[in-house]
Amino acid sequence: MSRYSAMFDRLHGDGAFGAFLMLGDPDLETSARLLDDLVAGGADMVEVGIPFSDPVADGPVIQAAAKRAFKAGVRVGDCLDLIARFRSRHPDVPVGILTYANIVMARAGFVRDAAEAGADSLLIADVPSLEAEPFVREMDQAGIESVLIAAANTPDAALQRIAKFSSAYTYCVSRAGITGTHAGGEFDSGLVNRLKAASAPPPIFGFGISRPEHVRAALAAGARGVICGSAIVECAARGGDVAALVNSLKASTRNESSTQ
């Protein structure tokens, strides 16, 4: 069973809390420690960015994180090492990579290397379902799960492709924009229902999740979990208590009806 499936089983109906950090931000050692803080704070799954020089899907917070990693001289190989070390410390926590097509294509065997490092999934921000097939074929061979993005404006034909080509979960975007876009606490249950009808993998909402009420609203809309990125990266950048932030957000994922 994949680490994602095992995680959903363990949660018994609670929402999954995914926490994102940019690998190598602000340097390799701090980055390794921050990843541990995510788990200590109660993150169910960890999402990691591999920095790219031209991140068109990212807002200012994630852009700045990539810039700090570059300043520290972080290379793609270093990021894969960070994942491998995390994997040896945390054998059960699912790890997903978020990066861009050029990073995946430039390094021969990137997908295989990512799988061997212990990553469970790969989301390529600038590969929509239209272009996903060759990437997914490679991921299938390497034993790493594919994650695609679905948005409120994604037509049903594309949702069918997303259902076909993704396996770990479906990364749902509640509102048009880039990472860090404020979702205003509104999450689209229509999208969740359309994904369900298409038999897509479990919907998890990202983009603009920064407060406990966002987490509750996303789960109320039918999401199986949430991913919080910019708020955690920002907290780490100002030297805040990342574990405490994760803990407070994770607390809102508990399904009160099932724990009574």
Added chain:
Amino acid sequence: MRLSGRFGRFGGCYVPEILVPALEQLEAAFLDAQEDPAFTSELNGLLANYAGRPTPLTRCRNLPGNIYLKREDLLHGGAHKTNQVLGQGLLARRMGKTRLIAETGAGQHGVATAIVGALLGFETVIYMGAEDVERQKLNVFRMELMGARVIPVESGGRTLKDAINEALRDWSASFEGTHYLLGTAAGPHPFPTMVREFQRIIGREARAQMIEQLGRLPDAVVACVGGGSNAIGLFADFMDDDVRLIGVEAAGKGLNGVEHGATLLRGTAGVLHGAETYVLQDSDGQIADTWSVSAGLDYPAVGPEHAHLKDSGRAEYVGCTDAEALSAFKALATNEGILCAFESAHALAHALKLASQEPDSAILVGLSGRGDKDVSQAQALLA
């Protein structure tokens, strides 16, 4: 999508899923408009009576060899850019958009977009690297005079590629009411195909003018390549002819160093700004910094159709250094009384090389823009 958007292995539509519906809408509007006589007639009317088409074909009287210049420098706006902003502007109106966004390097495409924004009544926002805003104050003022708002981009290297990144980010949130008026034949499908079709007029006119003036086709067609829109527009109607097609990239301070913009000559396959194409990058896939004396050629990717034309062998690609381009710029001014853009000077520099080897060959050069924007830089460099 109705078309594949591929040129051999290159091209495609590498954008976040959220932008795909906007590109599908654009493709549909473009294809429908191509079949609509009212659209064609309005565009042709604007090209003739607003922009000044057809542009002349000028045979050089005093430069050596047998060189013909396709005079896009005489187009309204001062460069070939106007051809395709009129096309995209009309498409944006057809789609019911009320706002245009665009990226610009030195400011030529920003000015062209500001022109169409003023003409057709769009709110217009231009993203421009903060570094370029500093260097090109006059073009910033031109855009503002025509009612556009210029937003300096502080991210990354603060130049053209960062301006494109920022425009794509804006569009990811604004596509419902906003058209992204991309400035060249690069980017995700349908831009490379659509921009080629709107620029095809350059080669169509030039081909007929060559036959009219010389009685035959040229032996070689030469154009500079940054993103590649003027080159693809000039090449398109010669594709099936027995004519050499030569694209000239910016060799900057030399192809053996790293300070150049020679994507096809020194790059490797990758994905940038929505298309699979040649890219200047390091072994990790991080995009490299580029250099050229001409801002319009200072770009680390290239239109995907050029990547295919290179690999298929239908077109040849060469480089010209800053110094060679400057020398051609000066030669054209001194001998023919024409100030061309630094970009176009790259094409001319290669044509002059070719002419010295084959004095009898008829060489058609795309003179893509006028040199007014480069005069103060030329003054500093040639002093």
